[in-house]
Amino acid sequence: MVRLSLILHLFIGSTLGGMGIVAALVLGYGTLFPILAGGLAGFLAAFPVSYVIAKKLYES
16 A cells, blocks of 8 residues: 555645645745745645545555
């Protein structure tokens, strides 16, 4: 299940990271650190999301 979770994290992490970057840009933060913080926050938030999705896939 860990391997599936890591594979899912590749896709979910890039999606949520991109959403964090877009959110930072929409809010008017155009400098480096807010953009990186938004991307990193999305990337880190993808770990529990991918774990829950992998768990649901294994249970069904």
